[in-house]
Amino acid sequence: xxxxxxxxxxxxxxxxxxxxxxxxxxxxxxxxxxxxxxxxxxxxxxxxxxxxxxxxxxxxxxxxxxxxxxxxxxxxxxxxxxxxxxxxxxxxxxxxxxxxxxxxxxxxxxxxxxxxxxxxxxxxxxxxxxxxxxxxxxxxxxxxxxxxxxxxxxxxxxxxxxxxxxxxxxxxxxxxxxxxxxxxxxxxxxxxxxxxxxxxxxxxxxxxxxxxxxxxxxxxxxxxxxxxxxxxxxxxxxxxxxxxxxxxxxxxxxxxxxxxxxxxxxxxxxxxxxxxxxxxxxxxxxxxxxxxxxxxxxxxxxxxxxxxxxxxxxxxxxxxxxxxxxxxxxxxxxxxxxxxxxxxxxxxxxxxxxxxxxxxxxxxxxxxxxxxxxxxxxxxxxxxxxxxxxxxxxxxxxxxxxxxxxxxxxxxxxxxxxxxxxxxxxxxx
Ligand SMILES: Cc1ncc(COP(=O)(O)O)c(C=O)c1O
Numbered sequence: 342x343x344x345x346x347x348x349x350x351x352x353x354x355x356x357x358x359x360x361x362x363x364x365x366x367x368x369x370x371x372x373x374x375x376x377x378x379x380x381x382x383x384x385x386x387x388x389x390x391x392x393x394x395x396x397x398x399x400x401x402x403x404x405x406x407x408x409x410x411x412x413x414x415x416x417x418x419x420x421x422x423x424x425x426x427x428x429x430x431x432x433x434x435x436x437x438x439x440x441x442x443x444x445x446x447x448x449x450x451x452x453x454x455x456x457x458x459x460x461x462x463x464x465x466x467x468x469x470x471x472x473x474x475x476x477x478x479x480x481x482x483x484x485x486x487x488x489x490x491x492x493x494x495x496x497x498x499x500x501x502x503x504x505x506x507x508x509x510x511x512x513x514x515x516x517x518x519x520x521x522x523x524x525x526x527x528x529x530x531x532x533x534x535x536x537x538x539x540x541x542x543x544x545x546x547x548x549x550x551x552x553x554x555x556x557x558x559x560x561x562x563x564x565x566x567x568x569x570x571x572x573x574x575x576x577x578x579x580x581x582x583x584x585x586x587x588x589x590x591x592x593x594x595x596x597x598x599x600x601x602x603x604x605x606x607x608x609x610x611x612x613x614x615x616x617x618x619x620x621x622x623x624x625x626x627x628x629x630x631x632x633x634x635x636x637x638x639x640x641x642x643x644x645x646x647x648x649x650x651x652x653x654x655x656x657x658x659x660x661x662x663x664x665x666x667x668x669x670x671x672x673x674x675x676x677x678x679x680x681x682x683x684x685x686x687x688x689x690x691x692x693x694x695x696x697x698x699x700x701x702x703x704x705x706x707x708x709x710x711x712x713x714x715x716x717x718x719x720x721x722x723x724x725x726x727x728x729x730x731x732x733x734x735x736x737x738x739x740x741x742x743x744x745x746x747x748x749x750x751x752x753x754x755x756x757x758x759x760x761x762x763x764x765x766x767x768x769x770x
Contacts, residue, residue, distance in 0.1 A: 342731055347378045371739045372723035382409025383423040384749040395735035396754045398744040402607035402737075403551075403583050406668075406697070407657065408749025414612045417653035420648050421516040429640060434648040441655050442610070442620060446581075446591050448600040452620030453629055454643045458582035458607030459487025461617035462545065464629075464637045465603045466491070469543035469576035471635035472625045479533055479575075483711030485552035486545055486580050486605075494519040507551040524550065524710040525558060526572060527565045534573055543603075544570055545578040548593040551743040552583070553714040554700030555693040560597065567599050576625065582607035582617065583743070586658055588696040589665055596695070609658075612650030664748050668697040671755060672746045675699070679757030685763065688770045691717075697746040701725075714741060721769055728765035734758050 354361035362368045362376065369376045377389040377659045385408050386733060387397040400406070407414070421434075439452050453460050466478055466489075479492070487490045494516045522544075523529040534541060548563055550556040558566075563588065570577040579601035585592040586609040603621035610616050628635045641647075658664065660689060676694050683690055691702040702708050703718040703725070722740035729736050730744055733755070736744055 342393055343391050344375070344389070344393070348375050349376045350390065351375045352593070366737075366739055366742070367372060371719060374725040374727060376738070377735075380573070384408040385747060385751065385754050386770075393733075395730070395733055395760055396750070397735045398746065398758075399735060399737055400745040401608075401613060401745055403587065403743075403745055404611060404613045405745070406587060406609050406664075406747055407654070407734075408747040411657075411749075413657060414650050414653045417612075417649040418614075418646060421649035424645065426646055427641060427644050432643065432645050432648070434645055434652060435643040437646050438652045438655065439754060441496050441652065441659065442606075445655065445659060446594065446601075446604060446620075448594055448622075449604055451621040451626035452618050453626070453637060454648070455617040455619065455637075456615050456641055456644075456647075457487070457617045457637055458580075458605065459489055459617070460580070460639070461582065461605040461607055461619040462486040462492065462580055463489035465578050465619040466543055466545065466604050467637065468602060468619070468625055468628055468635055469578060469703065471628045471633070473542040473574065473576060475540055475542035477518045477537055477541045479520045479521055479522050479530060480542060481522050481546055481711075483524055483549055483553035483556075483714060484545075484547045486547075487582070490515040490694075494521065523712075524553075524556065525562050526710065527562055527569070530569060534569065534575075539573075541573065541575050541599050543576040543578050545580055547580045547583065548597055548599070549584045549588055549695050549698070551698055552741065553711050554702055554708065554741045555695055555698050555743050556708055556710065556714060557695050558593075558597065559709075561753070563599050568604070576602045578603045578605065580605045583698070585610060586655065587698065587745075590658055590662055609654055610651050611647055612652075612654035614644075614647040614650040615687045616647045616651050624694070665696065667748055668746060671748075671750055672697045672699060674752075675746060675755050675758060678755065679762050682759065682763040682766055686767055686770065688766065698743040699746070700741075700743055700750040703740065717741075724769040725765050728768050729761055732761035732764065734761045 360368050379387050380390050381388050443449050490511045493511050520533045548558045581592040581604050585606040589595040598618050605619045607617040630636045689705045691708050703721045704716045708714050719740040
């Protein structure tokens with residue numbers, strides 16, 4: 342594969358951009374090699390600057406549920422741009438998208454639009470703290486909620502230990518209010534609540550995790566978590582930045598039959614433009630300025646181009662609920678193909694899938710939390726990634742991520758992927 346132009350661009354990029362990229366995982370650090378510079382995307386495919394074509398399973402890390410550059414989003418954007426790019430004043434589009442979100446996600450009664458998933462989770466926590474008058478939050482090890490300081494915390498030696506920062510630049514005092522629980526382990530949450538009685542404002546969770554690879558919360562665990570939060574007057578924040586409008590029209594909440602007090606969104610909600618949102622119970626959302634005292638603002642929040650793309654995506658979902666059956670069919674076909682390959686070569690790996698999100702973990706053991714996920718052999722994944730890339734399949738350049746299937750993936754794409762998977766697995770295992 343000729344990647345000369347990408348290599349040249351990367352050399353130039355690292356002179357001016359830290360690590361050559363604007364978000365770390367893009368740099369291929371955990372799989373080795375130089376990143377490809379992408380020129381365009383169409384449907385299920387992306388094309389790099391050297392003209393190589395790939396079947397894409399990243400979909401810009403989640404937003405492109407309809408594949409790249411779908412005609413109805415492009416049309417909405419072209420239409421919107423005729424009227425100008427930003428006003429910093431209310432628009433009708435914002436009312437339309439807010440109303441539509443409350444229709445699609447029943448637990449959301451009011452919503453505030455922001456510019457990224459990070460902004461959504463950060464603001465949801467502030468709302469929960471303002472509403473409860475309490476400071477501490479619980480997050481689960483291995484869940485990612487963006488890069489706000491108080492989320493970049495690793496657990497100490499035991500579940501009851503206060504958090505310690507994972508990243509330089511996060512102060513001890515920032516970390517001190519973040520408590521870490523074990524995913525799918527209700528006792529770990531109960532212990533934290535007991536040790537921090539009446540001090541916890543919120544529990545935040547990816548109920549279907551994408552960020553340690555795909556791991557689903559057990560039914561019993563998520564229902565018990567809901568009950569615990571009710572009993573202890575703790576705000577339950579379900580982070581749907583990745584799963585919202587992806588695993589079902591109403592996200593993980595619809596799939597798992599549980600309602601959040603606050604939900605956070607990103608990715609699909611912006612139709613490929615930089616958008617996030619947080620929303621939930623009216624009583625909590627009315628704490629947000631100017632309705633209430635909790636400050637939250639943004640120069641470009643509710644931007645008309647971003648809202649047009651998001652609205653086009655969400656309207657499409659509302660009008661075509663059958664897409665989730667189609668995504669399930671395609672993704673189940675891919676899963677079956679990979680499992681058959683493993684059988685053929687007589688190897689055992691763990692494949693977790695929820696709808697159109699899946700992860701092939703390079704471990705034989707069941708993956709149900711952070712500790713079991715990190716048993717995967719990320720080095721072999723790196724080799725597997727490159728073997729797939731050589732065969733025209735672009736997977737996430739890191740083991741602990743999800744592959745995303747889109748409605749644009751054809752049977753031919755999936756068959757080509759399954760064949761590449763067979764050859765790549767034979768090579769690396
Ligand atoms: C579950 C979850 N929450 C929050 C974020 C942060 O979103 P953003 O990258 O838009 O800031 C991500 C990003 O991948 C995510 O997957």
